[in-house]
Amino acid sequence: MNELLASDGQEFFTSYDEVHDNFGAMGLQENLLRGIYAYGFERPSAIQQRGIVPFCKGLDVFQQAQSGIGKTTTFCSGILQQLNYRLVQCQVLVLAPTGELAQQIEKVMRALVDFLGVKVHAYVGGTSVREDQRILPVACLL
Numbered sequence: 339m340n341e342l343l344a345s346d347g348q349e350f351f352t353s354y355d356e357v358h359d360n361f362g363a364m365g366l367q368e369n370l371l372r373g374i375y376a377y378g379f380e381r382p383s384a385i386q387q388r389g390i391v392p393f394c395k396g397l398d399v400f401q402q403a404q405s406g407i408g409k410t411t412t413f414c415s416g417i418l419q420q421l422n423y424r425l426v427q428c429q430v431l432v433l434a435p436t437g438e439l440a441q442q443i444e445k446v447m448r449a450l451v452d453f454l455g456v457k458v459h460a461y462v463g464g465t466s467v468r469e470d471q472r473i474l475p476v477a478c479l480l
Contacts, residue, residue: 357388
């Protein structure tokens with residue numbers, strides 16, 4: 339059953355009823371939490387309260403909201419929570435429709451991985467293909 343909710347002046351639908359008022363209650367890895375707090379988040383936004391945990395559980399998560407609501411951090415956190423940090427190989431490919439969005443996602447990912455030892459790289463048009471090829475074997479892809 340979908341439910342219409344309102345928070346922070348935003349309306350949204352959800353079929354997931356689990357809400358977490360703080361990042362610590364989401365069961366995230368300690369070093370990911372450190373990255374979230376270091377990035378400047380103190381409390382999760384409404385979309386993060388409802389979106390991070392189902393994403394981490396492997397559920398389908400569809401988010402639609404205005405800019406600056408926390409969508410990118412929601413899915414980046416979910417991705418990073420699911421990585422196997424013992425594997426030194428590419429585990430994630432995030433496709434973005436524009437180079438600008440790819441670079442925004444890369445910026446958020448880089449901030450969140452400060453304490454995880456994960457490499458992140460955005461491959462966008464108009465940049466050095468040789469540099470991308472050099473980085474490819476060791477970076478997560480965006």
